[in-house]
Amino acid sequence: MDFIAIPTSYIFYFAALVLCFLSPSHILRSVFLLAVPLLALLQVCFLELGNFYEIQLFSLNLELMRVDKLSKVFGIIFCLAALLGNLYAWHIKDIVQQVATLLYTGSAIGAVFSGELVSLFFYWEGTAIASVFLIWARRTEASYHTGMRYLIIQISSGVILLAGLGVQFQTTESIAFDKMELSSVASWLIFIAFGIKCAFPLLHNWLQDSYPAGTVTGTVILSSFTTKLAIYALARSFAGTEILIYIGAVMTLFPIFFAEIENDLRRVLAYSLNNQLGFMVVGIGVGTELALNGTASHAFAHILYKSLLFMSVGAVLFRTGTSKASELGGLYRTMPLTALFCLFGAASISAFPLFSGFVTKSLIMDATATEHYPVIWGILVFASAGVLSHSGIKVPYFTFFAHDSGLRPKEAPLNMLLAMFVTAFLCVFLGVFPDFLYAILPYEVNYQPYTLSHVISQMQLLCFALLAFTVIMKIGLHPPEIKAINLDTDWIYRRLLPIALVRIGRVLGKFIAICGLKWKAFINSGGKFLLSSFGPTTNLAKILTSGVMILWIGVIFSGALIIVLF
């Protein structure tokens, strides 16, 4: 705390400001982008536990830095993810992405260290607004629409959080961001707000919709923060809430099947991300010290190996222009190092012994077993086989091996390889020396992942699943990689609702026609009034930039907040 006396999130915000004044092609900017997260990482590592930077806003005491063991472990991994992500994006000259990355990272870290719900809300919305630019930076019509859908859902999460905060403040005069019971309206609202960002079942669509739409480097950044911030928030507030066990179990299950038949590999990884979040949510639901340690450590390991997988698929996308399994195959010939790193990520997420997933997922599995949830435990073992099927086998196999697609792209750029190397190294390092990770967990760890029973049962599960894959491939039953998309429940709001609204409009129109001209004239005059007030030529319909829109959203939210607080 001594050498930089500002909250960690402000380091990123100031950096974003400074970045605007550096020349885009200048090497200084690239160096700067690495130095900032490194500096933040050092600061977080040396933070003492306690509350810092308490400020008075009206009658509220805001705590900008609440440092305890739980927030610290998330702070460390967020800084590390930002560092690796920026190294991966070293070659990018696009200032929009660079600034968005810094603001997004800063907001996520700020949210983790928030000591109460008010500053959490601001940072929560910060992550939403900053991150959407990583999708829009693709600069296509489709990415614009996808970004809009993403933004609507993310902002809604924030608005619901604000509503929960308002209700809580009304009833208890407290803005505490601490353990809650799911017994009041306020806590349910906050729970749902967290659940949206955490991609609970049926609230999950934004994840699979938006991550494949991000830029090559943007998706690597996106995959690290938003959902894990929600995991942190849930672990902080709703540890031991039993419903989370069942929500988590469903989350581990359904994405497996979607991932298996998905063609876009970045969407496969998004489904797999959802499945991994399920493990963490189960851990939060169980809520014992062992389980919460499991959740925190799994989030830590998960950010690394998921980034690694997104990096390797991103490198392929960067070199070939596609991330679709139906177009790829046999790339090991010219991208051997990327293939190798991808295999490291695949082994880690599949939880092979000596890789990071093994030493962290075991904690959660053991917690469910010791607390006697046999069905949940069975589901998690099943889901572990599922992880192997899509992230462990499908992603590396259909990209780098399988049939020869004829593509001979160059190996990934040096900065990408370096980022992948460091991430892969960390995955193995944590797997071999789990004590380094266990030492920074929220509670004391008395756990030995490498027991004979453990290793053999896990190897049996994985090897026989691999055998099943081999058999299925040999007899040709594996679903082929084809150019197609699969519907998910977002079909309801992307297809069904718009069509239904048009139909209802038509029926209403007919009804009005039957009711006679008087009505028609009335409706027409109403329509004219609307046209003259809100039509394409009026002031209200002027085309403003999204920046102005976001500014106004910020103003409206601040207004709403002030109204709520007084």
Add this chain to the structure above:
Amino acid sequence: MSGSKNSKEDIRPFGSILFNWLEHRSSARFIIGVLAVVCIMFGLSDFIYHRHGHFKVEEFPGFFALYGFIMFSFIILGATVLRYFIKRKEDYYGSKAVDSETIMQKNLEDKK
């Protein structure tokens, strides 16, 4: 450009030694053989030591092996059935989804 089909001799990137052996004719048979041996080893190992588990079912020899094999097959089967119902054309959502976009390919050279 990356899409062109160069002959293998043209590009020998650093690290290609890692996977060169895959070009060998019987590499697939070799991998399957190794996998089979590993599976048999781990499968039989249950009979020479006693597994300590939280649940009775874990102590049944070969439980994890069977569970892994059956569940994996179930996933593939389930996914195939699911695909039958939810598969749509790539341009189903039209210009509002990135699935039918090819813009990434155009930008390839600029980005480098």
